[in-house]
Amino acid sequence: MISEFFILSSRGDKIIYRNLKKEIKHNSPEVLLRKVKFSETDCPPIFNEDGINYVFVMRKGVYFCCTSISNVSSSFLLEVLSRIIEIITDYCQEINEEILRRNNLLIYELVDELIDYGLPQQTVSLQLDKFICSTPIYKKDLHKSMKTMKKTKEKTFNNKKPTLLITFEETQCVEIKKNGELIRNEINGTIFMNNQVREPSDLTIEFKPFSLGKGGGKKYRYTDVLIVDILLNIRCNSNHLEKPSPYVYIPRLPFGHFKFMDYRTSGPKIIKPxxxxxxxxxxxxxxxxxxxxxxxxxxxxxxxxxxxxxxxxxxxxxxxxxxxxxxxxxxxxxxxxxxxxxxxxxxxxxxxxxxxxxxxxxxxxxxxxxxxxxxxxxxxxxxLEKFSLSGFDISRVSSSKIKRFPKIIRNLQIVSKSNSYIRHF
Missing domain, CATH: 2.60.40.1170 (Mu homology domain, subdomain B)
Known part of the structure; x- marks a missing residue:
């Protein structure tokens, strides 16, 4: 399925390279770099060159790429790349060229566990822990010696506070006619979670009041937030989302970075920034x-x-x-x-x-x-950072096993963006 996996710097240096099936002999990283740097137009993330399929994703100036000579679903390969990036982020806290170089051995171990002879395997961070022997080097430890790093990690390991980062990403699509009349105003939102609590725990997420349903659905007088569709991406109890005080109960919170919810809202009441x-x-x-x-x-x-x-x-x-x-x-x-x-x-x-x-x-x-x-x-x-277009928000986060979780609302991030805000002449 997957013939090669490699990570390139912006200059084309190989940070990580694995030829998984030994069926591609020529220099694929050089082909990718030449296609990205010297293409007359923007290079598509999926392309075919000399019978080889290339799929790549760029993060913080670093290229994550996999190749295949078989007819594989492109969306599947993109999902595999995104999961690899998320797992590396779970272990290294962030991604840039310097951190990837210093954690070279750790990433090779992760890749060997994630992909076996071209076939994707386990992609859950918590279940990979027992197979990984290397210790990650974080950004704050880049300029420290190994002895001081071991001492500080031994001291802080037991005192490490549980962390849960919740991120709202809202993407707006707007189209306005020449006379100023609104054609389309829609928001597609995603809630991401990054859970660093390794012990199993439950979670209750309480949302601020909103209306749920297509074409208006159930409306409550005390809220102007209308959510058309909601899709939960993990196993949880969502029976209370349509009530005046909506909440979601997660019996077992996954470890690492994952997508929690997708939602969509549309209508003239959405803010036009x-x-x-x-x-x-x-x-x-x-x-x-x-x-x-x-x-x-x-x-x-x-x-x-x-x-x-x-x-x-x-x-x-x-x-x-x-x-x-x-x-x-x-x-x-x-x-x-x-x-x-x-x-x-x-x-x-x-x-x-x-x-x-x-x-x-x-x-x-x-x-x-x-x-x-x-x-x-x-x-x-x-x-726009820290700005919500839809008004969809969380009011409280709590857990029956971890008492610090009610304060986790401080680690809430909101990002609003758009690349399809069109105004006709």
Missing amino acids: FLFSIKIPTQTKNKIDLIVTVKSTFLQKFFGRVRIEIPIPEEALSVSSKLSDRIGQKVVFNQKLKKIIWYFEKLNGERDETLEAGIILRSGIENLKRVRSQLGPLVLVYQ
Whole structure:
């Protein structure tokens, strides 16, 4: 099934390499690096080269890849890679090139247990412990000697507090017509958990009140949060989700990093964190003037990275730009992709920013209507930390066996993002 598994740095160095079935003889890592670095367009995560299927995932500038010469499901291989990344994260706490190099022996042991002669085996962190002999080196221990590391770990092992990290990731899809009418506003959310408590324990998760059901379903007057669909990914009791005080009981909490729940919500009440005003004051055969104003509607204490892409006509030769404020933002004209790209390193809430662009066209253009149709739509990509779009949230976490779990709500993380926020011209 899986012929090779390897991990490459951003420079193409082999951090980990295992030829599992000895059926591929040429240099696959070099083929992958050449495809990623020198491809004219963005390299797809799944491709075929010389009869070999490549599937790769990039995390923190590091490439995790597996190859196969057989006809294997691509989604299955992507799931295997994601599980390997999660298990390495469980042992090493985080992933970057330096940590992977220092934990080289540990990762080889994990790979040997996870994949046997090309076939994926056990992918549960807790069940791998009895087969793993190496001790992980964490980020804080990178510059310490082995003797001091052993002493500090012996002292802190017994005093280590149980930790549970809960992460909300919400991805928004928005499409707005030229006249400002809303076509689509949908959120796909996922709740991830990272449990570092090795002793078996139960867990009760209490949610803030929400309405559940398609097309409105059951609605409670004291909440505006409407969840259309919920999918639980582990075995648990979900009979109380449709009650006014919803909660989920997990009789045995899995160890390590895992996906707990997927949910979806849609409707006009979902927050639109950005609003746009688009004007085209002049349009001639030689030039198109474009004025774009973006307004962040969320609170000022929140901020995030934002990128705005504006496709322009193929006849465009150059673009002149003027910004209302150049601090923390820049504009780039990509001649190859024919796009104006507007970057914000840190865009706070309750701010208005304006871009004035002059698009210079080739001379002798007759069909201005066709050229105008090639302008847009505007696509916004953003990521906001500690900001929830849907309002779906946890009110309390408790366990009957571990008393510290009620305080675990402090380790709650929320990330809202989108790469499909479209505004038509």
